[in-house]
Amino acid sequence: MLPRVSLVKYQSDSASLQKALQLCEGFAKLKQTDRVLIKPNLVAWEDRYPIAPFGVYTTTRLVEDLIILLQDFGCRHISIGEGSVQIQKSVGTMQAFEGLGYRELEKRYDVNLLDLNKSKTEKFVFHDDLSLHIAKDAVDCDFLINFPVLKTHGQTKVSLGLKNLKGCLKLQSKKMCHHAKLNLEYCFSHIADFLKPALTIVDGIYALEKGALHFGNAYRKDLIIASTDILGADIVAAKTIGYDSGDIKHFEYYAKRHDRSLLLQDYEILGEKLEDQITPLKWDWTWTADNTGPGIFQKFGITGVALPKYDDSLCSGCSPIANMANILVLSAFKGRPLPKVEILNGKKMQARPGYEKTILLGNCIKKANEANPNIQEAVEVIGCPPSEQDVVTALKSAGLEVNETVYHGYMKEQSRKYDGKAGFEQAFFQA
CATH class of the missing domain: 3.40.50.11440 (LarA, N-terminal domain)
Structure with a gap:
């Protein structure tokens, strides 16, 4: 049967x-x-x-x-x-x-x-x-x-x-x-x-x-x-x-x-x-052809900075941090090229040549790049996962003028994006 x-x-x-x-x-x-x-x-x-x-x-x-x-x-x-x-x-x-x-x-x-x-x-x-x-x-x-x-x-x-x-x-x-x-x-x-x-x-x-x-x-x-x-x-x-x-x-x-x-x-x-x-x-979320950021980076003309696409080694704890980094970099863009900074996450990404600073988000990616000769200056964000404040501090130290309030506003918007929409009833998530 x-x-x-x-x-x-x-x-x-x-x-x-x-x-x-x-x-x-x-x-x-x-x-x-x-x-x-x-x-x-x-x-x-x-x-x-x-x-x-x-x-x-x-x-x-x-x-x-x-x-x-x-x-x-x-x-x-x-x-x-x-x-x-x-x-x-x-x-x-x-x-x-x-x-x-x-x-x-x-x-x-x-x-x-x-x-x-x-x-x-x-x-x-x-x-x-x-x-x-x-x-x-x-x-x-x-x-x-x-x-x-x-x-x-x-x-x-x-x-x-x-x-x-x-x-x-x-x-x-x-x-x-x-x-x-x-x-x-x-x-x-x-x-x-x-x-x-x-x-x-x-x-x-x-x-x-x-x-x-x-x-x-x-x-x-x-x-x-x-x-x-x-x-x-x-x-x-x-x-x-x-x-x-x-x-x-x-x-x-x-x-x-x-x-x-x-x-x-x-x-x-x-x-x-x-x-x-x-x-x-x-x-799937689209990424730029040169793997330097989400598709929206190309739409806005963001250059200089690079956030390679997440892979399957990015665990659930660090996933929100990776998303946070994307939003914060967007907040730093003022129509001019951003600093030559690469931001890595997960457990197996490898820093690429050509970047003045490499931000390593979390203990795992730090370990994966310990002997990477392409890194000119490492900015290590320790933690499993690292704290949001440490991520903000690291981005600013690398010359990215990020605005935390933009990220907070984005998160609030995500929380209430179904408010008032037909068929989306909070009662389904109550006893």
């Missing part, structure tokens, strides 16, 4: 999720006594500039609907676990739970909230003695429900079921996946081998272009994709935003190891017609 994948239109009530689970027989192997763990996507939290939630976070509405369905089934041991990225010091998973209404779910339904960043871990070896340390709360549960969002991703094209499990890793393992000599998609594609989620539900009420954070654009899509087969769920979900399975490397890695098909015809899609639900979304 072909693996079943349900594709259901969301109709603003719990019956939509119920239908999706019935079509794919999502609870067929669930027992009332099972310890259930729901793993949503609560990627990161920001207190200063709230992240516009649409397409970024699993909707609290659907998580609540799922809890009700589980309790109606007879389950009484339900936990919700996530390991959010800390963009700000001491602001992580629990703050995301608080901000997205999960504390109310905890009180109302007697569910447990787990910060997987603080969980004990279990080691799993996956290739040539490479290992992943996975939260034991995820390893030890009886029925893992993987609950990602329908989104694109600037390093992996899509971030769906397989990618969402990266939140179950210990911090050092998350960073290891971004190692300069490893392959990000190859590494995280193994997590599902060890966790074996019993059910994957892709929340497609909103879909995100140029994700995984809110700097891209969200669209109201009103879809739910569900399957007991994580690869099937991901293949169908990816197609709804315009991606064939062969476009996605982590799909290929997982399928090859498990001798699985990547062809849609080898999955039974139930509910809506897939061809009627496809909305192609872009995943």
Whole structure:
């Protein structure tokens, strides 16, 4: 029998999720006594500039609907676990739970909230003695429900079921996946081998272009994709935003190891017609041909400075810092060539000749360029990730007259860019 994948239109009530689970027989192997763990996507939290939630976070509405369905089934041991990225010091998973209404779910339904960043871990070896340390709360549960969002991703094209499990890793393992000599998609594609989620539900009420954070654009899509087969769920979900399975490397890695098909015809899609639900979304940000900055640099005529495009070694902690550097450099442009400064991030970029100063954002890129003969003067910004203030100070010390208020204004604008737009309802992210 072909693996079943349900594709259901969301109709603003719990019956939509119920239908999706019935079509794919999502609870067929669930027992009332099972310890259930729901793993949503609560990627990161920001207190200063709230992240516009649409397409970024699993909707609290659907998580609540799922809890009700589980309790109606007879389950009484339900936990919700996530390991959010800390963009700000001491602001992580629990703050995301608080901000997205999960504390109310905890009180109302007697569910447990787990910060997987603080969980004990279990080691799993996956290739040539490479290992992943996975939260034991995820390893030890009886029925893992993987609950990602329908989104694109600037390093992996899509971030769906397989990618969402990266939140179950210990911090050092998350960073290891971004190692300069490893392959990000190859590494995280193994997590599902060890966790074996019993059910994957892709929340497609909103879909995100140029994700995984809110700097891209969200669209109201009103879809739910569900399957007991994580690869099937991901293949169908990816197609709804315009991606064939062969476009996605982590799909290929997982399928090859498990001798699985990547062809849609080898999955039974139930509910809506897939061809009627496809909305192609872009995943990538354009860069200049000479790799000196985002495409907007060319539009404005910015020269002198260089910010090479991020690669897959840029981890989630430093990603906001890299974006911050782009905005700050834009703020320094006054119509004249900027100083000959190159700004590097991640773990494997190499300084190029011809720049008077090289700014190294973070410990990893500093180490990668320790012996680089092309560097005339290094400006090292220490930290993992470095602080925003240290980044500002470094840029100014290199002769870039950056204006922090421009960055703050940009972040505020990103926070409220959906305000007043039809279909973008904050109520989806409240209990």
